[in-house]
Amino acid sequence: MSRTTNRKTQKTPHHHGDLYEALIDAGIEILQETGVAGLTLRGCAARAGVSHSAPAHHFEGMEGLLTAIAARGFRLFTETMIKERENSADKPRERLVAICHGYLQFSQQNGSLYNLMFSSERVNFSNANLTCASALAYQVLADGCAPFEHGSAGPAATEIMIWSLLHGYAGLSRKAQHTDQQHPMSNIRIDDILPHLELKARTTKRGSKSKQQ
Amino acid sequence: MSRTTNRKTQKTPHHHGDLYEALIDAGIEILQETGVAGLTLRGCAARAGVSHSAPAHHFEGMEGLLTAIAARGFRLFTETMIKERENSADKPRERLVAICHGYLQFSQQNGSLYNLMFSSERVNFSNANLTCASALAYQVLADGCAPFEHGSAGPAATEIMIWSLLHGYAGLSRKAQHTDQQHPMSNIRIDDILPHLELKARTTKRGSKSKQQ
DNA sequence: TGTACATCAGTGAACGCGCGTTCACTGATGTAC
DNA sequence: TGTACATCAGTGAACGCGCGTTCACTGATGTAC
Numbered sequence: 289m290s291r292t293t294n295r296k297t298q299k300t301p302h303h304h305g306d307l308y309e310a311l312i313d314a315g316i317e318i319l320q321e322t323g324v325a326g327l328t329l330r331g332c333a334a335r336a337g338v339s340h341s342a343p344a345h346h347f348e349g350m351e352g353l354l355t356a357i358a359a360r361g362f363r364l365f366t367e368t369m370i371k372e373r374e375n376s377a378d379k380p381r382e383r384l385v386a387i388c389h390g391y392l393q394f395s396q397q398n399g400s401l402y403n404l405m406f407s408s409e410r411v412n413f414s415n416a417n418l419t420c421a422s423a424l425a426y427q428v429l430a431d432g433c434a435p436f437e438h439g440s441a442g443p444a445a446t447e448i449m450i451w452s453l454l455h456g457y458a459g460l461s462r463k464a465q466h467t468d469q470q471h472p473m474s475n476i477r478i479d480d481i482l483p484h485l486e487l488k489a490r491t492t493k494r495g496s497k498s499k500q501q
Numbered sequence: 502m503s504r505t506t507n508r509k510t511q512k513t514p515h516h517h518g519d520l521y522e523a524l525i526d527a528g529i530e531i532l533q534e535t536g537v538a539g540l541t542l543r544g545c546a547a548r549a550g551v552s553h554s555a556p557a558h559h560f561e562g563m564e565g566l567l568t569a570i571a572a573r574g575f576r577l578f579t580e581t582m583i584k585e586r587e588n589s590a591d592k593p594r595e596r597l598v599a600i601c602h603g604y605l606q607f608s609q610q611n612g613s614l615y616n617l618m619f620s621s622e623r624v625n626f627s628n629a630n631l632t633c634a635s636a637l638a639y640q641v642l643a644d645g646c647a648p649f650e651h652g653s654a655g656p657a658a659t660e661i662m663i664w665s666l667l668h669g670y671a672g673l674s675r676k677a678q679h680t681d682q683q684h685p686m687s688n689i690r691i692d693d694i695l696p697h698l699e700l701k702a703r704t705t706k707r708g709s710k711s712k713q714q
Numbered sequence: 715t716g717t718a719c720a721t722c723a724g725t726g727a728a729c730g731c732g733c734g735t736t737c738a739c740t741g742a743t744g745t746a747c
Numbered sequence: 748t749g750t751a752c753a754t755c756a757g758t759g760a761a762c763g764c765g766c767g768t769t770c771a772c773t774g775a776t777g778t779a780c
Contacts, residue, residue: 516742516743541732541733542733542734542735543732543733543734553734554734554735554736554737557735557736562734562735563733563734
C-alpha cells in the first residue's frame with residue numbers, strides 16, 4: 289500500500305498521477321473496513337481525494353472497478369502463496385502445505401476481497417486482466433499439486449480436491465469468525481486435516497513448472 | 502412453493518393470510534432469478550402482491566427478512582440432505598456419500614440462497630430461528646461423519662474436512678458455471694474425489710444420532 | 715527558447731432512480747357483553 | 748343474536764438518502780513548429 293502514502297499530502301488539484309491504481313487501493317481499503325456493501329464509486333473517489341465523477345475517466349462503471357480490484361486481489365493472492373512456498377523445504381509435500389498456508393493466510397487477512405474475487409455477481413470474469421491474474425494464481429496451486437495423485441481422474445482431481453478444501457475452509461472459518469456461537473470450526477486447524485489427506489506420489493513423471501495434459 | 506400458488510387469485514385487499522411466509526417465498530424466488538443484488542423489501546412486497554410498506558409489519562427491516570430467508574434456506578437444505586440419505590444403502594460410507602450429494606444438489610439448485618446462508622454480511626447469525634435451523638443442518642452432516650475418523654483431532658476434524666470440501670466444491674462449481682472459460686472444475690465430479698478420501702472406520706464406538714465430546 | 719494549440723484529467727452542479735422508512739389512515743377481524 | 752369497541756394488517760403518500768451517471772467546464776500537460 290506504499291503507493292497510497294502520499295495521497296493526502298499531494299496538493300495538485302488536477303492530474304493525480306496514478307488515479308487508476310489509487311482507486312483500486314482505496315477500494316481494497318474500503319472493502320477491508322466495511323465489506324462489499326460499503327464499496328461505492330463515490331466512496332473510492334473520496335478516499336483517493338478526488339471528485340466523485342473522476343472514476344468515470346478510468347473505469348467502466350462499478351463493474352469495471354470491481355473487476356480491477358478483483359484482478360489486483362488475485363495478484364496479491366499469488367504473491368502470498370509464492371512467498372510461503374519459497375520459505376518451505378524443497379519437498380513436494382512441504383511445498384504443497386506451504387502453498388495451502390499462503391492460500392489461507394490471504395483469505396483470512398483479506399476476507400471481503402477474497403469473497404469479491406471468488407463469488408461476486410458484480411465482477412466481469414471475462415475481463416482479460418482478471419482472467420490472466422486468476423489463471424496465474426491457479427497455476428501456483430496446480431504446480432503444488434502436480435507431484436501427487438488423488439484417485440484416477442487425472443491431475444485435475446488433486447487440484448480440485450485441494451482447492452475445494454481450501455476454498456471451503458476459508459469461507460467457513462470466515463463465517464465462524466463473524467459468529468459469536470461456539471463453532472466446531474474453531475477447534476480444528478488446517479494442519480489437523482492436510483497431513484492426513486490421501487495424496488500418493490504420482491507414478492508418471494511430470495514437470496513441476498509446466499502444466500501438461 | 503405451493504404456498505404461493507394462490508397469491509394472485511386472492512382478491513382480499515387486507516389480511517393476506519400468511520404474509521410472513523409469502524414474503525419469504527417471494528424473496529427466495531427473487532434470489533433465484535436475480536441474485537442477492539436484486540433482493541429488496543419493496544420487490545418482495547410487490548411479488549407477494551402487497552404494498553411496499555407491508556413488510557415492515559412482519560420483519561425488522563431488510564436484515565430481518567434476509568435472516569428469515571436464510572433460516573428457511575437451512576430447513577430446505579436439511580430436508581434435501583435427509584431425503585438423499587434415506588434413499589441410500591444403510592452402510593456408513595454410502596450414507597455419507599448420499600448426504601454429500603444432497604448437500605451439493607441443494608447448493609447447485611439454490612446458488613444465491615446458499616450464498617446468502619453461508620456468507621452474507623447482511624444476515625443476523627445470532628437470530629435464534631436461524632441458529633436453530635443451521636444447527637439442524639450441521640447435525641445431519643455430523644451424523645454422517647460420525648462413523649469415520651480423519652487424523653487424530655477427534656470427530657470435528659472429519660466434519661470440518663468434509664464440510665470444507667463440500668462448501669468449497671459448491672462455491673467453485675457455482676463460479677465455474679458463471680464463467681465461459683474452460684475451467685478445470687468442469688471435468689471433475691465430486692465422485693472423483695469422495696471415494697478416495699482418507700476416512701477410516703472409527704475405533705471407539707459412538708452413537709450415530711448423538712453428538713458426543 | 716517561446717508560442718499556439720490539442721489533448722488529457724479532474725471538477726462540480728445537476729439529474730433521475732430505487733431504496734428503506736415513517737405515518738396517519740382504513741378496512742377487516744375478533745371479542746366482550 | 749346483536750352491538751360496541753379494540754386490535755390487527757395492509758394502504759398509499761411522502762420523506763430523505765446515497766447512489767451512478769451525465770455534461771459543460773477548466774486547469775495542467777505535452778507537442779509541433
